[in-house]
Amino acid sequence: MPDDSPAADSSKREPVYWPRVKEILDGIMARWIERSGRQPLPGIHDFYWETPQALKDSVLSGIRAIEPGVPGRETALVRSLARAIGTSGRMPLRGPFLSREETDEIAAWIDSGTPEGP
Numbered sequence: 001m002p003d004d005s006p007a008a009d010s011s012k013r014e015p016v017y018w019p020r021v022k023e024i025l026d027g028i029m030a031r032w033i034e035r036s037g038r039q040p041l042p043g044i045h046d047f048y049w050e051t052p053q054a055l056k057d058s059v060l061s062g063i064r065a066i067e068p069g070v071p072g073r074e075t076a077l078v079r080s081l082a083r084a085i086g087t088s089g090r091m092p093l094r095g096p097f098l099s100r101e102e103t104d105e106i107a108a109w110i111d112s113g114t115p116e117g118p
């Protein structure tokens with residue numbers, strides 16, 4: 001049986017816009033705070049982004065989150081959330097973590113040019 005699920009083919013997926021990316025990122029931080037029972041320490045790196053531009057300009061612990069020309073799945077942002085980054089663990093540190101579907105949505109958003117909306 002061919003896999004015709006939406007996740008199997010990015011061209012069949014609904015476009016992803018900034019509000020969805022923000023929801024995913026804010027949501028995983030809310031779950032992280034709930035799990036760890038504290039706020040993230042200031043001074044490590046930014047944990048919240050209000051606009052696509054803020055995320056595109058973001059340098060997290062010395063590493064650019066998104067770089068022009070780098071495919072979504074290869075950006076430090078998506079790598080950090082899907083696997084691990086540099087010498088640090090997978091983000092947000094110690095979890096809970098995003099699902100594959102959610103990191104795919106962020107990658108698709110980057111690959112479509114980080115649109116704010118339709």
Ligand code: HEM
Pocket residue numbers: 025028029032039040041042044045047060061062063064065076077080081085086088091092093
């Ligand atoms: C370029 C991508 C990223 C890099 C290089 C990075 C790097 C780091 C480093 C070096 C630490 C501190 C490690 C330690 O204390 O041992 C850290 C902690 C953390 N990061 Fe990231 N990170 C990235 C992306 C993200 C993203 C996208 C999120 C959330 C959406 C995130 C959430 C966190 C959290 C919650 C902590 C723990 C903070 C605490 O313990 O108070 N990181 N990160």
